[in-house]
Amino acid sequence: xxxxxxxxxxxxxxxxxxxxxxxxxxxxxxxxxxxxxxxxxxxxxxxxxxxxxxxxxxxxxxxxx
Numbered sequence: 001x002x003x004x005x006x007x008x009x010x011x012x013x014x015x016x017x018x019x020x021x022x023x024x025x026x027x028x029x030x031x032x033x034x035x036x037x038x039x040x041x042x043x044x045x046x047x048x049x050x051x052x053x054x055x056x057x058x059x060x061x062x063x064x065x
Contacts, residue, residue, distance in 0.1 A: 002053050010036070011057045018042055019060070033057075 003009050008023040011033070018041075020033040031053055034045040048054055 002059060004051075010060045012060045014056050014058055016041075020045070020057070022057075022059075 004024045004026075006024055006026050008021050011020050011022045012018070013020070019036045021036050022031055022033050024030075025032055029051050031048040032045065033047070035042040
């Protein structure tokens with residue numbers, strides 16, 4: 001389940017296992033990713049295309065209600 005209500009959740013890159021804090025920007029209708037933890041290689045976050053969650057990312061953990 002991928003949230004689209006604006007509340008943040010964690011996602012992981014399937015290839016690098018890097019963890020990102022993700023939230024859906026309702027106004028611009030896109031996902032915004034901010035790296036978490038040891039960010040020596042990953043210097044900045046990124047933004048997805050319009051309403052598109054990247055294929056190499058997967059939600060992690062349990063989503064709090």
